[in-house]
Amino acid sequence: MTNDSAIGIHDLSFATTEFVLPHTALAEHNGADIGKYHQGIGQRSMSVPAADEDIVTMGAAAAAPLIARHGGDGIRTIIFATESSIDQAKSAGVYVHSLLGLSSATRVVELKQACYAATAGLQFAIGLVRRDPAQRVLVVASDVSKYEPDSPGEATQGAAAVAMLVGADPALVEIEEPSGVFTADVMDFWRPNYREAALVDGQESIGAYLLAVEGSWKDYTEQGGRSLDEFAAFCYHQPFTKMAYKAHRHLLNYSGHDLDEDRVARDLGLTTAYNNVVGNSYTASVYLALAALLDQADDLSGQAVGFLSYGSGSVAEAFAGRVVPGYREHLRTEAHRAAIDRRKPVDFARYRELHAYSFPADGGDHRTPAQTTGPYRLAALRGHKRIYTAR
Numbered sequence: 001m002t003n004d005s006a007i008g009i010h011d012l013s014f015a016t017t018e019f020v021l022p023h024t025a026l027a028e029h030n031g032a033d034i035g036k037y038h039q040g041i042g043q044r045s046m047s048v049p050a051a052d053e054d055i056v057t058m059g060a061a062a063a064a065p066l067i068a069r070h071g072g073d074g075i076r077t078i079i080f081a082t083e084s085s086i087d088q089a090k091s092a093g094v095y096v097h098s099l100l101g102l103s104s105a106t107r108v109v110e111l112k113q114a115c116y117a118a119t120a121g122l123q124f125a126i127g128l129v130r131r132d133p134a135q136r137v138l139v140v141a142s143d144v145s146k147y148e149p150d151s152p153g154e155a156t157q158g159a160a161a162v163a164m165l166v167g168a169d170p171a172l173v174e175i176e177e178p179s180g181v182f183t184a185d186v187m188d189f190w191r192p193n194y195r196e197a198a199l200v201d202g203q204e205s206i207g208a209y210l211l212a213v214e215g216s217w218k219d220y221t222e223q224g225g226r227s228l229d230e231f232a233a234f235c236y237h238q239p240f241t242k243m244a245y246k247a248h249r250h251l252l253n254y255s256g257h258d259l260d261e262d263r264v265a266r267d268l269g270l271t272t273a274y275n276n277v278v279g280n281s282y283t284a285s286v287y288l289a290l291a292a293l294l295d296q297a298d299d300l301s302g303q304a305v306g307f308l309s310y311g312s313g314s315v316a317e318a319f320a321g322r323v324v325p326g327y328r329e330h331l332r333t334e335a336h337r338a339a340i341d342r343r344k345p346v347d348f349a350r351y352r353e354l355h356a357y358s359f360p361a362d363g364g365d366h367r368t369p370a371q372t373t374g375p376y377r378l379a380a381l382r383g384h385k386r387i388y389t390a391r
């Protein structure tokens with residue numbers, strides 16, 4: 001390997017929760033026409049965590065198959081991106097590092113900027129690999145999206161983790177150099193430290209997202225990025241999958257293209273399949289879109305994929321990846337489908353019970369109800385410490 005090697009995503013794996021709530025159950029509860037969910041926002045179901053699942057258990061479950069396939073050698077950095085953090089000081093990545101049994105010669109850090117932080121993690125990882133192409137960086141994006149019951153946001157919850165191994169000569173997607181970046185101080189979505197559920201102004205958030213699409217694309221173009229017509233597909237952050245359609249139509253219009261619905265369907269159609277049934281997974285969402293695309297598309301070898309990563313507040317980044325010839329041999333399509341299919345449907349009452357369950361905040365010792373059948377669980381809170389176990 002040399003210093004000018006291609007760098008990008010060498011492997012990618014995702015995990016989601018034990019339970020799932022179909023949107024039909026939500027519609028039955030609140031009297032909404034199911035068309036509002038299925039077509040209006042583009043969601044069919046949402047992943048619901050068990051009481052003993054959180055960003056650490058999902059993150060470790062997503063990353064474990066990468067370590068099983070490649071070993072931990074060469075991983076000297078773990079970057080954990082989340083906006084549903086479990087501790088104000090300690091990185092969730094340190095728990096994942098421990099559960100995976102990785103070398104003590106590792107630096108671990110947690111990153112936050114709403115749904116955008118995994119992209120920052122990916123770019124920082126590329127910088128580290130550029131400095132030493134022998135190293136690999138484990139980037140984990142893991143989130144639980146939680147809104148107030150009976151709020152408009154309730155329909156756009158979800159949870160999942162994506163783990164990516166970033167390195168030189170990647171097997172899946174080379175990340176190209178020019179990036180378009182954009183920041184604007186807006187209050188479209190936020191979660192003060194004293195709240196478990198996020199606060200969101202849905203319409204403000206749609207507008208802020210579209211503004212960030214323009215801003216990041218403008219900068220991407222000014223940095224010498226590809227033209228819109230060169231891309232085979234676009235992976236957008238998908239707080240609800242319809243948002244990708246709104247964003248892409250906006251981008252076509254902004255960049256002077258005619259609104260061609262066949263083209264929009266071709267550019268986005270395969271990227272929504274996982275987010276459509278998982279729901280909003282915040283930092284993981286744009287990379288779940290990539291997983292869905294790679295898992296379903298006819299051979300994309302050598303083709304360019306666009307990424308538009310948005311995080312409320314707001315920061316966005318537009319960049320491109322080139323799909324590496326031979327990538328299909330390295331996909332985890334069956335495991336990804338199994339992660340979705342293994343979820344157990346819950347009825348509305350059970351979902352609300354799980355939603356209302358919050359980790360004890362009284363400072364006492366508590367065991368967590370044993371609910372998950374996943375590989376890792378949050379077993380207890382003891383002496384103010386979260387106790388995780390591996391199966």
Ligand code: COA
Nearest residue numbers: 033035036039040041152153156189200202203205239312
């Ligand atoms: N059939 C088909 N479509 C229907 C419908 C029906 N019966 N009823 C409504 N719709 C459509 C609406 O026209 C609308 O589509 P449009 O936006 O293209 O016009 C869509 O369904 C949603 O309806 P709306 O009345 O806007 O829903 P809402 O007030 O419940 O809000 C969200 C929807 C997405 C704004 C809300 O769920 C939310 O705020 N979610 C959080 C988003 C988030 O996380 N943002 C931060 C990160 S980016």
